[in-house]
Amino acid sequence: ISNQQRRDKILDRFTQMYSPAIGTDLVMDYLGETGLEAMKGADILKAAPQAYSSSIEYADTLVARRLKGIAQIHLANLGTRIFYCDYGSFDSHANQLGMHANLWTDVSQAVGDFFADLQEHDAADNVIMLMFSEFGRRAHDNGSGTDHGSAGAAFVIGDAVKGGMHGEYPSQKAEDLQQGDMVPNLDFRGLYSTVLEDWLGLDAKPIVKGTYEKPQFI
Structure with missing residues (x-):
């Protein structure tokens, strides 16, 4: 058949x-x-x-293949405004040093290939990428890795992004930690609100259920 x-x-x-x-x-x-x-x-x-054609040779990794797929659909002009993919695992309870180096090498190469592809097709100026983790890590290691924490980082990438660090870096002083965790100083819903309102042109309040401080990276 x-x-x-x-x-x-x-x-x-x-x-x-x-x-x-x-x-x-x-x-x-x-x-x-x-x-x-x-x-x-x-x-x-x-x-x-x-219908997709590109001179960019993506790295042979899972995250690169996923981003290439997103590029193919986006460049087909189907009207989709939000794409999502994941990669991991970054759950580094052990052997974090080597594990993180390999993972971030994969991510860095894939992101570079993705935006090079968009630039080749004159489509880089209408795309931003929000990169985040669903949980942070603890401030201090457990021997060879780190356990689940609270505060974490997020990265926003794209030609339209105002680069730099937005917000204050959480204190790592022992007296400022909360049960061993760094204390977040920016609500992630404020980050989402910036993307929703300043990039997508939507009202964020009914989506994030309130109003939150918005980092000004757009």
Whole structure:
């Protein structure tokens, strides 16, 4: 059986699954229409890489492949405004020194390739990248690594970004730590608010549930 025949059978099954849901109630209407739209989107996403051409040779790493995929979809002008990918693990409870060096080498190369690709296509001025971790690390090591902490760093990259450090670096003095952790001095929702309002042109308040100090990096 050919790949096309297999794909057609799968899409037919999905259509049979989702079509009966439409017209039963609002929730099922939404689920049914979302499922059918997802199938249409699959066709669009499949075509985007075929129209992509670049002289940039991305590094052969997982994060580089993911960013290349984002570049392909973005450059296809499908209207998508937010892309997301992850990479890790940076959960360095042990062997942090060598582990971090390798991970950051991968990330640095991938980010460089990604923006070089955008610049080649005259698309770098309408993209910013927000890089963050979902948790910080403790101020002091545990022997060969660091355990989960509170405060952490975030990086915003792009031609439109006002470079430099925004905010104050958390104190690492023993008397200023909170149970061994650095104390955050900027709420991450303020960071999101800057991106939402000053870059995407949206009202951040209903999304982050309030108003927070915004770092002025845009």
